[in-house]
Amino acid sequence: MDGVANIFAAARANDLSAVQHMLEELAGNDSGDDNAVAFNVNRLVDSTTHNTLMHIACSNGNLAACKFLFMHGMYLNEPNNRGHTPLFYAADCGNLPLVKWMVSNGADIDTDYSGKVTTSRGDNIGGKREDNDRRYDLAFTPLQVACVKGHQDIVDFLVECNADLGGSAVHGVTALHFACHQNQKGIAKVLLDAGADMHAPDGGGASPMDLASGPTLAFLTAYDAHDGDDNDDNMDGPRASLFGTPSKSRSTATTKPPPPASSSSAVDGPDVARLLPDCIGKAFGADVARALASHEWKARQLAVTDVGLIMAQQSNAAKHFDAACHVLLVATRDSVGQVFAAAMPLVKAAFNAVLTMSTFHTPGYHASHPMIGEVLDALLGRAAGTHERDASDAVTSLLFLACKSAHATQHMVQTMQTQLAAAATTGGGWRQHLVNLRLVTAIASQYRFSAESGLSFDQAMAMSATALDHSSVKVRSAAVDLLVQAVVVTTEQAGQTIYLLLVLASYRLLS
Incomplete structure (x- = not known):
């Protein structure tokens, strides 16, 4: 239907006023009957991606559009053909206010259809792949995609909302796997402080530490050596900010050198x-x-x-x-x-x-x-x-x-x-x-x-x-x-x- 195609084109162009106008025309809602719009808006699904208008609004980071669609009955937890819900795209675009609004209105922060859906090529992504590195390109939960994209503020919020830190149905890859694969050191610290396991293997036996490199690997090694009590002078983690005045670092607190440490002491x-x-x-x-x-x-x-x-x-x-x-x-x-x-x-x-x-x-x-x-x-x-x-x-x-x-x-x-x-x-x-x-x-x-x-x-x-x-x-x-x-x-x-x-x-x- 040309009308539906035009609506999705306007949605992808982030033109809310055009979407509103075409929805009214499509529903025959010139009289302003909101129920007609609500009834029809849930039928509108992209034939190729199975995206709803809510998926597209979230991908655009358009909170006003999401509110409009939600007020007219649009579902928040409908997955597309890749298993992604609208909240996934809100986290992907990095819009924290939108993510907070979605969660507060009932969006599921842990939806994972990774073992049940297919890619656009028709491959079952829960099945075996020849290219094992591909699994680190397929984030499925909002927390995972926020880790991939480096949106630490969204990771903080989702962790505070008790998002699942465990592995997804496909390959058992955890949020920490994604953070380490993308060398997101700050996000790795947030996840570790929340209880993520740096030694948890994915389906191929690789742990987050196996995927880390550079500063992230150095941080994980130090964190592991001190049983989760490592302190990073370059990071403002929870221990540095929760308790009033943070402890001063060696480099800035005093000009007096610290006493030497014995070789046997931590x-x-x-x-x-x-x-x-x-x-x-x-x-x-x-x-x-x-x-x-x-x-x-x-x-x-x-x-x-x-x-x-x-x-x-x-x-x-x-x-x-x-x-x-x-x-x-x-x-x-x-x-x-x-x-x-x-x-x-x-x-x-x-x-x-x-x-x-x-x-x-x-x-x-x-x-x-x-x-x-x-x-x-x-x-x-x-x-x-x-x-x-x-x-x-x-x-x-x-x-x-x-x-x-x-x-x-x-x-x-x-x-x-x-x-x-x-x-x-x-x-x-x-x-x-x-x-x-x-x-x-x-x-x-x-x-x-x-x-x-x-x-x-x-x-x-x-x-x-x-x-x-x-x-x-x-x-x-x-x-x-x-x-x-x-x-x-x-x-x-x-x-x-x-x-x-x-x-x-x-x-x-x-x-």
Whole structure:
């Protein structure tokens, strides 16, 4: 039909007004009946590629066209004859706002028809090929094509939406395979931090490391050698930005050369120039202070462990609380997971030393000890990180402090409320959203919206309502959990009030 061909020609030319006009004419919709357009628009499929108008609009990066088609009933997850959905083309063109809009309206981020479709030549692409290198030209999921094209912002977003990092049905090629084959070093780091396996073989037995070359191969080798704790001075990865002030690099932090590393010790990178306050050395000894400033992560790990033992065993440990907080801040901002893990026992030991003091539970104490707030903020940042063990440890410590200290809880609530409000305008990462909502839900359950917690029913409802618009299903689910918890707590309190009124009324009647 010439009319259909003209519509697709106008769509490929990115002429939305022409597409709108021809759709109305084709549907006989001069009267403005939207239902006629919606009924007919889903029948329009390119006979050669099986592309829909949504495929073409996404390929053009035309968000307005996508919204128009979606409002008139166009499907978001229809595959073409190569198994590609419209979201694939949105990721391919590098339009992050379009990708976010598609996902928020139900586009499937993991659709993979690679084992079921054929190429334009009729070859089954799930079958065996003579040219094995061809498999690295056939990306099938939106995440994979974003890796091929080098769209790191889209990779970040899809990873935050929990996109599948595993291999596609055809050849078992993963997103990390594509990133390494295309020498996308920054994207490789994002995927590794999210849990991708650099040793996972594809159908031909090749791992991402086998495909990497140059700087990407050097980075993977270093990352693997340090068990995922490698730091790249040239990259601003999650560990360098989540926890407030990033650790300074050797090349810029100081003119003083670092102490030499022993040949038997592991060296992790840019933390050698950490500047420590004098109170650490005075409280725990010069050896501990020197070890904390070491460029060797094992030395820092042992130093943090030693401080934890001192705080747990000394009867007068409370006088070293400020120094212990400084150590905690250093450890929670450390880029090496083992150092951070060593700080978790120190959290309990340090705060247990002061929890028995009545002055600790006063506003004045927390106002005069701002390091407490800094430690809490650093833990909140770590809780939203991509390393599951670190995040779990941080959440456990935060819940411990929330149960033990109302003033610490107030600080957490204020910080999380600010973060959620900011994320509502900037988009924010789903992990920070998710952690904050779960912590707020736990605080609501613990404190029942009492004034001492700093969390009111109205605040909880506002946080929940804001998060219900998030693109991540996990965040929306957590928002619903918070809403339900808030309603349950309020209903229980209302029920208790009604019960007391009934008891009082009965007493008056009997008297």
